[in-house]
Amino acid sequence: xxxxxxxxxxxxxxxxxxxxxxxxxxxxxxxxxxxxxxxxxxxxxxxxxxxxxxxxxxxxxxxxxxxxxxxxxxxxxxxxxxxxxxxxxxxxxxxxxxxxxxxxxxxxxxxxxxxxxxxxxxxxxxxxxxxxxxxxxxxxxxxxxxxxxxxxxxxxxxxxxxxxxxxxxxxxxxxxxxxxxxxxxxxxxxxxxxxxxxxxxxxxxxxxxxxxxxxxxxxxxxxxxxxxxxxxxxxxxxxxxxxxxxxxxxxxxxxxxxxxxxxxxxxxxxxxxxxxxxxxxxxxxxxxxxxxxxxxxxxxxxxxxxxxxxxxxxxxxxxxxxxxxxxxxxxxxxxxxxxxxxxxxxxxxxxxxxxxxxxxxxxxxxxxxxxxxxxxxxxxxxxxxxxxxxxxxxxxxxxxxxxxxxxxxxxxxxxxxxxxxxxxxxxxxxxxxxxxxxxxxxxxxxxxxxxxxxxxxxxxxxxxxxxxxxxxxxxxxxxxxxxxxxxxxxxxxxxxx
Numbered sequence: 001x002x003x004x005x006x007x008x009x010x011x012x013x014x015x016x017x018x019x020x021x022x023x024x025x026x027x028x029x030x031x032x033x034x035x036x037x038x039x040x041x042x043x044x045x046x047x048x049x050x051x052x053x054x055x056x057x058x059x060x061x062x063x064x065x066x067x068x069x070x071x072x073x074x075x076x077x078x079x080x081x082x083x084x085x086x087x088x089x090x091x092x093x094x095x096x097x098x099x100x101x102x103x104x105x106x107x108x109x110x111x112x113x114x115x116x117x118x119x120x121x122x123x124x125x126x127x128x129x130x131x132x133x134x135x136x137x138x139x140x141x142x143x144x145x146x147x148x149x150x151x152x153x154x155x156x157x158x159x160x161x162x163x164x165x166x167x168x169x170x171x172x173x174x175x176x177x178x179x180x181x182x183x184x185x186x187x188x189x190x191x192x193x194x195x196x197x198x199x200x201x202x203x204x205x206x207x208x209x210x211x212x213x214x215x216x217x218x219x220x221x222x223x224x225x226x227x228x229x230x231x232x233x234x235x236x237x238x239x240x241x242x243x244x245x246x247x248x249x250x251x252x253x254x255x256x257x258x259x260x261x262x263x264x265x266x267x268x269x270x271x272x273x274x275x276x277x278x279x280x281x282x283x284x285x286x287x288x289x290x291x292x293x294x295x296x297x298x299x300x301x302x303x304x305x306x307x308x309x310x311x312x313x314x315x316x317x318x319x320x321x322x323x324x325x326x327x328x329x330x331x332x333x334x335x336x337x338x339x340x341x342x343x344x345x346x347x348x349x350x351x352x353x354x355x356x357x358x359x360x361x362x363x364x365x366x367x368x369x370x371x372x373x374x375x376x377x378x379x380x381x382x383x384x385x386x387x388x389x390x391x392x393x394x395x396x397x398x399x400x401x402x403x404x405x406x407x408x409x410x411x412x413x414x415x416x417x418x419x420x421x422x423x424x425x426x427x428x429x430x431x432x433x434x435x436x437x438x439x440x441x442x443x444x445x446x447x448x449x450x451x452x453x454x455x456x457x458x459x460x461x462x463x464x465x466x467x468x469x470x471x472x473x474x475x476x477x478x479x480x481x482x483x484x485x486x487x488x489x490x491x492x493x494x495x496x497x
Contacts, residue, residue: 038086040079040115040125043132044314048343049073050134051150053109054159054203055101057141061425063101066136067109069342071095074111074132076334078327079125088119089330090130097136104140106147108133144168146222146229148241155199155206156239160222160229168222168229170198170205175217177235182244184219184231202345202375212236219244319344320369320381325360332356338396346370346378347398347427354393358384376401376440380432394431399440401428406443412436 043049053070055062077090090113097109111132115123139145139161149157162168170192175182192198192207199206205222212218214237222229231244315322321341323331331339338349348370360366369381378399382389401408401423408421408428413436421430421440428440 035122037122037124038081038088040088040090040123041082041129042080042084043090043113043129044078044080044087046132047150047152049077050132052134052147052159053136054139054145054147054161055136056139056161057104058102060101063099063136065425067095067097069347070111070134072340074113076331077113079113079115079123079129086123088123088125089116090114090125091116093130099136099138101138104138104143104145107136107138109136144222144224144227144229146220146232148232149204151209151239154210155208156234156241157204157206158220158222158232159204161203162222162224162227164224164227166225167200167202168205168224168227170200170207171221171223172197173219174213175219177215177217179217182219182233184244187219189221202372204344207234209236314365319371320367322365322367324362325364325366326362328355328360328366329362341368341370342398344370344372344378345400346372346380348380349396351393351395354395358389360384374439376428377438379437380435382435388435390435392433392435394433396429396431397438398424398427398429400426401440404442408440409443411439411441 049070053063053066055066071092074092074095077092078087079090080087093112093114095109095111097107099107099109111134113125113130113132115125135147137145137147137159142163144160144162144164146158146160149159151157160168171189172192173187173189175187194200196208197211198208207218207220212234216236218234218236220232220234232241233244234241314324314327321343328339332352332355335352337352339352339355341348341350348368358366364385367381367383370378372378376399380392382392403423403426408423408430410417410419410421410430412432412434419430419432421428423429432438
């Protein structure tokens, strides 16, 4: 028995001495290397993120609000790989600008993005791609200012600021592509036909791309009742838009140069649909841009290399935004109470509980449309999984509006609603519970007139049975009667046997 115990102890000792040798041998063998980080080369919907901001001279509050809204959008940006198979969440690192809201002109804003912390191990992004530049245009008071906004599949949008209440009309002229110097006074200008050549909107016009001939360049100018804007030149083939040199709009409608105001910066829109694939072209000097309205990638909020990309087609087309259920889930994680949406001057906050109640799968699609037909009129439409949604529970709308004297009334599809409309920081704020066409109307001021006197009955006034002289003595008479009654009762008690 002692020999067996000694042999077992020797075996345990030898096994212990062999373990480091076995471990060392395993370490010397081939080990699986972690996958190489993927490069982010595209920014999802970059055109939407770099839209021109147009404010009026001296309106510091509007500038602050616009930059804050843009910062919120940049803080939930998404980067995509070149093969459009994987995506990573980005966040805003810095926003630098030297905008002087009291000096008209064009100013450059530079935004830098960075990968969210949970994606830094598996992805990387270059300095060029993570740097975004967009323009802030400060319009001079009393002038009609026009600036390039963005392009979509069906139109090119120019933003404008005007002190006149009526919408300006769009005028245009075709010029040869190779024309370097243009004498605008000798050209024959034509007025664009609304709904055919362009769409008029509050603070923006949209030139329909289907009405443009790619063999020519175009000059555009907005003209109001007493004002005209700068002249913009557009190349429909490349969608490069720039201000025409030596032009400046003024009250007389002439094209005299305005010294002291720098011309707006040239912004290059994305390539036209059908002009090559962003994934197959050699990288340009700046970041690649996804054409809005094309087959854009559907980035997964938390990409998994083993599962591949989420199905679906996310896009921005005109006034509508389409996102996947996967992106909606990510937005809900970032905004647990309400999820903000906003474009075309309409800001909408949808309750997170309502959006969760739609029960969208990752591949399901949600489409939200915000259209502002007039300054105080807009339309909201919503579809989920291809089905129209009409009930919104209680969403909150903010609409830029002049401060009313007697408040606003709200209508839905022509019917007045019993809704309280408040006014905060240049916007009308009110809750809504349905989709449809809304409009605001100022309440009429009450007339300062006295109410008409009450008409007397035909048979004359009816006199009360108590005359005024008797009315004044009723309390004294009642007190006298009560005193006599008490005295009589006491006398009766004494006389009772």
